[in-house]
Amino acid sequence: MLEVTDLVVNYGEAAAVRGVSMTVAEGSTVSLIGSNGAGKTTLVKALMGLQPVTSGSIQVADQDITHRPAADRPDLGVAVVPEGRRLFPAMTVRDNLLIGLHHPAARGRARDPLGFVFDLFPVLAKRQRQQAGTMSGGEQQMVALGRALISRPRLLILDEPSLGLAPVIVDQVFEIIGRIAGEGVTVLLAEQNMQRALELSDHGYVIADGQVVMAAPASELLVSDGVRHAYLGEP
Ligand code: ATP
Numbered sequence: 001m002l003e004v005t006d007l008v009v010n011y012g013e014a015a016a017v018r019g020v021s022m023t024v025a026e027g028s029t030v031s032l033i034g035s036n037g038a039g040k041t042t043l044v045k046a047l048m049g050l051q052p053v054t055s056g057s058i059q060v061a062d063q064d065i066t067h068r069p070a071a072d073r074p075d076l077g078v079a080v081v082p083e084g085r086r087l088f089p090a091m092t093v094r095d096n097l098l099i100g101l102h103h104p105a106a107r108g109r110a111r112d113p114l115g116f117v118f119d120l121f122p123v124l125a126k127r128q129r130q131q132a133g134t135m136s137g138g139e140q141q142m143v144a145l146g147r148a149l150i151s152r153p154r155l156l157i158l159d160e161p162s163l164g165l166a167p168v169i170v171d172q173v174f175e176i177i178g179r180i181a182g183e184g185v186t187v188l189l190a191e192q193n194m195q196r197a198l199e200l201s202d203h204g205y206v207i208a209d210g211q212v213v214m215a216a217p218a219s220e221l222l223v224s225d226g227v228r229h230a231y232l233g234e235p
Helices: 040-047 070-076 093-099 104-109 113-120 122-126 137-149 167-182 194-199 218-222 225-232
Strands: 002-011 014-024 029-033 055-060 078-081 155-159 186-191 203-208 211-217
Touching (some): 002 040, 014 029, 014 055, 014 211, 029 194, 040 078, 040 155, 070 078, 093 137, 113 122, 113 137, 122 137, 137 155, 137 167, 167 186, 186 194, 194 218, 211 218
Parallel strands (some): 029 186, 078 155
Antiparallel strands (some): 002 014, 002 055, 203 211
């Protein structure tokens, strides 16, 4: 579904992603784990066409999209839940969700789109006329997830969906991501919360300083001394 080859992304002279290659097979869930500043968000932005690629390539479903504009992503069935959610706080929950259908390709795929989202997140049905900015952090994350899912993407990319949320809400968010993956959606999950991300993934890539330092089945990374050393500070 997604093939990234030797990807380099620079900010001016500085390289933030330095030759990353990764594969996300159709129907799988893959975690991209790394600490603050490792380059996860830059990689996600490049995948979404929001940050120019210096070299290397990005393919989605065998189409080269490396230099295609962000607005082409819905056509390919790609949706993102960006870091920090990026809702329109003064707009209602309902209108924030409907933004996910702005692109005609997204509208074409979705039957009873709001019904689908409200089935996944019943709380949003009750709150649909509330201003998104007045919702709790967890509820806002549900809106961001709903906005991405309303277009029924084939590939869902999530950038740190657990960031800043209370532990009980983090549990809910990961449970929902697991359910979405269970329905056959391909998921790429960029996370600092390594344990939780790997628990629901098939495969994981560990990224540090813009490079992949480990790539393995998630079950192996979960028990790997190298990962525990790098991320949990264990000897
Ligand atoms: P975080 O969890 O903090 O979001 P991350 O793994 O997503 O971390 P990035 O945000 O991709 O990491 O940052 C990778 C590197 O690129 C960092 O060194 C960061 O300082 C740098 N960087 C990020 N955005 C910019 C920018 N707009 N201009 C210059 N450098 C940037």
